[in-house]
Amino acid sequence: MMLGVSTSVLTVKSDLEALLAYEPDLVEFYTYPVEALPQIRKFCADHGIRPALHTPTPHPQLMPRYCPTGPDPQEAAEAIAALEATARCAADLGAQHVVAHFPTPYPPYPAEGFEDLASAFLAEAARLSRAFQVPVLIENMTYNPHCAKAKQYARFLKEWPTLGLCLDIGHAHQLGGPEAVRSFADVLGPHIRSVHLYDNDRSGSGHRPYPAPGSGTHPQVPCDVVAHVLRTCRPAAVVLEHDAGHGHPDRRLLDWLRETAEYLSPGREQ
Template sequence: MTLLGVSTSVLPRREDLEDLLVYEPDVVEFYNYPSELLPGVERFCARHGIRPALHTPTPYDEPEPLRRFAPTGPDPEGVSAAMRLTERTVRYAARVGALHVVVHFPSPYPPFTTAGFAGRCERFLRWLSDLARDQGVPVLLENLSANPLLRDPDQYGRLMRAHPGLGFCLDLGHAHLMGARGDPLAYARALAGSVRSMHVYNTTADRYAEHGHELARPEQSARDGYLDLSHVIPALLGHTSPRVLILEHTHAGVGAGDAARSAGWLRDLLKERDPPGERDAPREQDPPKQQDPPKERERNAVDDQGSS
């Protein structure tokens, strides 16, 4: 059974967690949250029966906004910083029972030098595999489109076969922006059982620079340069068995009604692929919803605001 989740990328203000409930998510993927907000995150998830997932880096407590995450770059200090942020995320995921941790891979910044690249990849992935195993956390590599040394489906497929202890997060938009070389179905065929999650949004080559990650909508058409997700997602699910699909659009121009409509449409697509016995079966691995008494709910709401 594939769950439906949402990223905190959809929030104008990351403190406004209650705004995520319009998606009726099974999972919320938290990204770039400082330590001071995490107690509120944990209470929110427990109160609503939501399973947390994490996108590196979380927690993130540096004074400056994150501008580079370079696990395979030629600068040793950049690699060390990426490892430090990743380790904090994985250790926190182990503590809260997160569904997974997503890590961008490889470094997307030029210059893209061939010399030493394979060795830097191998060192980071061996270290990451050991960390995932030791902490008991599923760690997923996310495909990027900028680095010509590692971006094609077959390249990622060979990498995942060499590191079976890691999983894969298939970002549909990153794949789509590569044009014919990045057909999401090619990734699904090359990666098959490695795909544990998908990031779902839509975009076109012409619109991406201005609009970024757009809300996935049923009316978006390949004629206009979008992914036709009504057909693409069922096809992807025919090749893969992801644990979760994560809506990962930005908040611009997205109202509550739009959000609920898109989430309902995607949930219907998932139900069509679920075996009949699983459609309404309880998910024992998910935390039970906690029903607070009215006064406790009021106090929790105040606490969540205070933690921001």
């Protein structure tokens, strides 16, 4: 299991060197313009870091939100085009994976047309994964009645088994508390190939640093639930995805995650 960090933690998005405080195996880059790609390539090569990309990267201008299931067909088409650009870029960079939000998290949520738009997006995601030889992971989102719970994601992934899931622990927690997080692990198991880790409460979408075990601060999703996710799903990566402005990472959290990764490493006797 690789320990990763999202560029969400950066106060200045171009200050990639600040990510080195996390000693990451992987960095997930999000919404960078095409002009930043040479810097990203050099940074990863210089420091032996594996890149991953969060759609849309490169970020197209005039794309205020990502709506893979519409309901506006134009927004749905733009989401597919952005995913293709991201997958193409990921192949060029040798990225570990591509993450894409699914479904549209914004109201309204009309039932009419949802299944067709969802199938069209996921079919294209699977095609792009094959074409560019890069895993495409859909990320669970906050409330959408047509796809939000673990069993609903499992239904879609059963139809598109080459796709994986990026489990956003904060999104799952907002929907149903720690038990919803545990449910994703129990229902989807190895379909979960990456995890976004941060702390939040159920009243909003804040992304705070996840407290380290033994720090005296209790996370909203307990450490034993996060450990259950990692043991059950054995994702390839866990990515710290808190907001910027929180200072240096807590070494105790990094140590705990690395100890967990070592425990879950292939070939180790359990």
